[in-house]
Amino acid sequence: MPCKVITFGIQKGGCGKSTTTGITAHLLREDGYRVLAIDMDSQGNLTELLSEQPSNEFMGNSILEALQTNRIQDYIVPVAENLDLLPANNFLATFPRWIYTGKTYTGENLPFKGNPSLILDQILEPIRDQYDFIVIDTPPSLSEQTTNALCASDYVVVMFECSNWCYSAIPNFMDSVEGARSFGHRDTQVIGILRTLNDVRRSDAKAFNEMIQEDYPEDVFETIITRKAPTGRLSVYGFNENPEIKQALEQYTSFYKELIQRVKG
Ligand SMILES: Nc1ncnc2c1ncn2[C@@H]1O[C@H](COP(=O)(O)OP(=O)(O)OP(=O)(O)O)[C@@H](O)[C@H]1O
Numbered sequence: 001m002p003c004k005v006i007t008f009g010i011q012k013g014g015c016g017k018s019t020t021t022g023i024t025a026h027l028l029r030e031d032g033y034r035v036l037a038i039d040m041d042s043q044g045n046l047t048e049l050l051s052e053q054p055s056n057e058f059m060g061n062s063i064l065e066a067l068q069t070n071r072i073q074d075y076i077v078p079v080a081e082n083l084d085l086l087p088a089n090n091f092l093a094t095f096p097r098w099i100y101t102g103k104t105y106t107g108e109n110l111p112f113k114g115n116p117s118l119i120l121d122q123i124l125e126p127i128r129d130q131y132d133f134i135v136i137d138t139p140p141s142l143s144e145q146t147t148n149a150l151c152a153s154d155y156v157v158v159m160f161e162c163s164n165w166c167y168s169a170i171p172n173f174m175d176s177v178e179g180a181r182s183f184g185h186r187d188t189q190v191i192g193i194l195r196t197l198n199d200v201r202r203s204d205a206k207a208f209n210e211m212i213q214e215d216y217p218e219d220v221f222e223t224i225i226t227r228k229a230p231t232g233r234l235s236v237y238g239f240n241e242n243p244e245i246k247q248a249l250e251q252y253t254s255f256y257k258e259l260i261q262r263v264k265g
């Protein structure tokens with residue numbers, strides 16, 4: 001199977017994008033796949049989750065520099081067997097400024113020529129063959145970081161945290177994926193909508209779950225991820241020597257099965 005690139009996104013904050021990207025990377029590697037995880041969010045949450053280091057540790061050695069040079073290999077960090085990371089930090093926020101002015105955050109002049117949304121897709125070209133899966137975490141906005149991730153992806157998992165504001169973000173995000181599909185070269189498509197962070201005690205959450213199911217019956221994954229303290233605490237314990245790893249990943253294993261089935265199907 002040729003390398004598949006999957007982005008996790010929604011232009012709304014706190015919907016479980018970073019958590020789900022990290023868990024999916026972990027489950028893929030446990031399944032024996034060769035995985036590259038790319039952090040396209042300047043918050044660096046995926047970076048910290050997978051590397052268990054502060055994202056500032058990667059200053060000058062991150063996805064930003066990979067995007068600005070032709071040397072992506074130099075910035076890949078191995079974090080576990082079969083799992084590599086292209087880390088991010090605060091300076092990724094200067095990515096758009098560099099695209100449009102040619103100035104890097106260090107003041108260097110590095111003029112950019114080409115299509116501003118296809119930079120990531122292009123830099124991945126020489127390394128795609130080294131991986132079975134590339135997973136990408138995105139910021140909670142429709143920035144250049146997000147459009148680059150979408151245009152570099154075969155598939156997009158749309159994250160739906162069952163609230164009204166996330167509900168109103170969905171159609172816009174679907175349009176963004178459609179835009180990437182027509183604009184990019186990868187035939188980008190939604191592989192599913194994942195309902196996350198469900199509070200089982202809230203009836204409005206249940207209502208939003210049902211609404212999204214009615215609106216996108218073909219797209220929603222059957223698995224619904226609820227709020228669980230061990231899953232939230234992955235940001236504290238990580239994946240290694242985590243005393244509650246089984247509980248943290250429990251619900252995600254059935255999402256993972258559905259995802260793989262769709263990718264293969
Ligand atoms: N299933 C879950 N149960 C409990 N807590 C969770 C769960 N999933 C994620 N969290 C926690 O909820 C918060 C938001 O999750 P996360 O950071 O993954 O979302 P995000 O969409 O990446 O946010 P942002 O838009 O800021 O990038 C984090 O503190 C995370 O640890």
Ligand SMILES: [Mg+2]
Binds near residue numbers: 041138
């Ligand atoms: Mg995040």
